Amino acid sequence: METDVIVIGAGAAGMMAAASASQRGRGVTLIDHSERLAEKIRISGGGRCNFTNTQTTAERYLSRNPHFCKSALAQYTAQDFIDLVNRYGIAWHEKKLGQLFCDKSAQDIIDLLQAECDLGGTVWRTGTAIQGITKTNTGFQVDTLQERWQCQSVIIATGGLSIPPIGATGFGYEIAKQFGLPITPLAAALVPLTFEPKDLFNELAGVSLDCDAHGGEGPNFRENVLFTHRGVSGPAILQISSYWRPGQEIALDLLPGRDAHALFEEAKRADTLLPNVLADWLPKRFAQAFCEAIVPIKPMKQYTVRELDSVAQRLHNWRVVPSGSQGYKKAEVTRGGVDTDALSSKTLMSKNVPGLFFVGEVVDVTGWLGGYNFQWAWSSGWVAGQYA
Numbered sequence: 001m002e003t004d005v006i007v008i009g010a011g012a013a014g015m016m017a018a019a020s021a022s023q024r025g026r027g028v029t030l031i032d033h034s035e036r037l038a039e040k041i042r043i044s045g046g047g048r049c050n051f052t053n054t055q056t057t058a059e060r061y062l063s064r065n066p067h068f069c070k071s072a073l074a075q076y077t078a079q080d081f082i083d084l085v086n087r088y089g090i091a092w093h094e095k096k097l098g099q100l101f102c103d104k105s106a107q108d109i110i111d112l113l114q115a116e117c118d119l120g121g122t123v124w125r126t127g128t129a130i131q132g133i134t135k136t137n138t139g140f141q142v143d144t145l146q147e148r149w150q151c152q153s154v155i156i157a158t159g160g161l162s163i164p165p166i167g168a169t170g171f172g173y174e175i176a177k178q179f180g181l182p183i184t185p186l187a188a189a190l191v192p193l194t195f196e197p198k199d200l201f202n203e204l205a206g207v208s209l210d211c212d213a214h215g216g217e218g219p220n221f222r223e224n225v226l227f228t229h230r231g232v233s234g235p236a237i238l239q240i241s242s243y244w245r246p247g248q249e250i251a252l253d254l255l256p257g258r259d260a261h262a263l264f265e266e267a268k269r270a271d272t273l274l275p276n277v278l279a280d281w282l283p284k285r286f287a288q289a290f291c292e293a294i295v296p297i298k299p300m301k302q303y304t305v306r307e308l309d310s311v312a313q314r315l316h317n318w319r320v321v322p323s324g325s326q327g328y329k330k331a332e333v334t335r336g337g338v339d340t341d342a343l344s345s346k347t348l349m350s351k352n353v354p355g356l357f358f359v360g361e362v363v364d365v366t367g368w369l370g371g372y373n374f375q376w377a378w379s380s381g382w383v384a385g386q387y388a
């Protein structure tokens, strides 16, 4: 069977690529091994899909080449996707920090993408396992269990490794290797971090704090930290997890924008126990467990100035070394991927294998939490569809 373009992976980037190419008049077949389309969109944003971010810029992405994503993000912008969502009459709202969510359901976005693919006449092959891709004189041969396809271009949009039960595989990385494209180191990202020993965290599970968090080479993120039975999660931790490397410490300011030294100065002659003083500013359960972990509990007036200074210092700069992360089972994305050096930033096509494109999460471009990963999927998918 013959077609112009085969897109592999009917997720966010793949559906956008198929829509973009087919609406240009290209014959497109979209193949996915799952029966259900775009499972990650369905579960995203708590079922409401944080589909883009109005503050999208290249600075919100991690990549070995931080400039690589600029061209695609400029060719298909957050506003372009918002316009598309508006054309379909999908109701949405901004939650915070430029993050846009569907009012009703993530299914609205899946339906939109499916309709955009159908508009161009995309041929669907779901529940279809790929057996192999080979280069031919005129393009590629793609073998599935049921069919043999000849095509001019192949767009790989099979995503990353997170959440294997809903269809994630390393297929895109295998194809990259087969065609000689390098892969940068892969790791779970936007993922909760774990700690040993777990005792402190068992007591704190469920506590949430506004923190200023820092990890690895990344910037600071001021957002909530949520304590879990195994360690820490919440938006601030997910953000820094993308920058964190095993063995590195993370730093948390547990009282951002406040001055623990000044609080202690005021209360230093009181009979009140230290955790009770801190409970003015922190959840009581957290204040108790944190103090017990770092200092003997006494009335304020029994501490020396040095002891209080040290507690204040720890509150503003609590440094801990996570034992690891919760891995791909819980990660929102995979950091790393097909090395951007091997791809054209303008077209997403492989520099050495004409006609072979990589888009979305399989590429070494990883967005911050907040709709940036879907925007990369839309932008890269749309661009590849224009050139495939």
Ligand SMILES: Cc1cc2nc3c(=O)[nH]c(=O)nc-3n(C[C@H](O)[C@H](O)[C@H](O)COP(=O)(O)OP(=O)(O)OC[C@H]3O[C@@H](n4cnc5c(N)ncnc54)[C@H](O)[C@@H]3O)c2cc1C
Pocket: 008, 009, 010, 011, 012, 013, 014, 031, 032, 033, 034, 037, 038, 039, 040, 041, 043, 044, 045, 046, 049, 050, 051, 052, 128, 129, 130, 157, 158, 159, 160, 162, 163, 166, 167, 168, 169, 170, 171, 331, 332, 333, 359, 360, 361, 362, 370, 371, 372, 373, 374, 375, 377
């Ligand atoms: C729980 C969760 C919530 C998230 N929430 C958000 C959010 O609100 N906002 C945001 O921006 N990002 C969010 N993300 C990240 C976002 O979902 C991904 O970055 C995005 O889906 C990547 O798009 P993609 O098309 O590259 O890959 P995917 O959407 O993962 O699609 C890949 C497709 O390829 C298919 N596939 C895989 N292997 C094969 C194979 N061997 N053969 C054929 N097909 C194959 C899969 O079945 C899948 O359909 C979330 C992720 C998770 C896990």
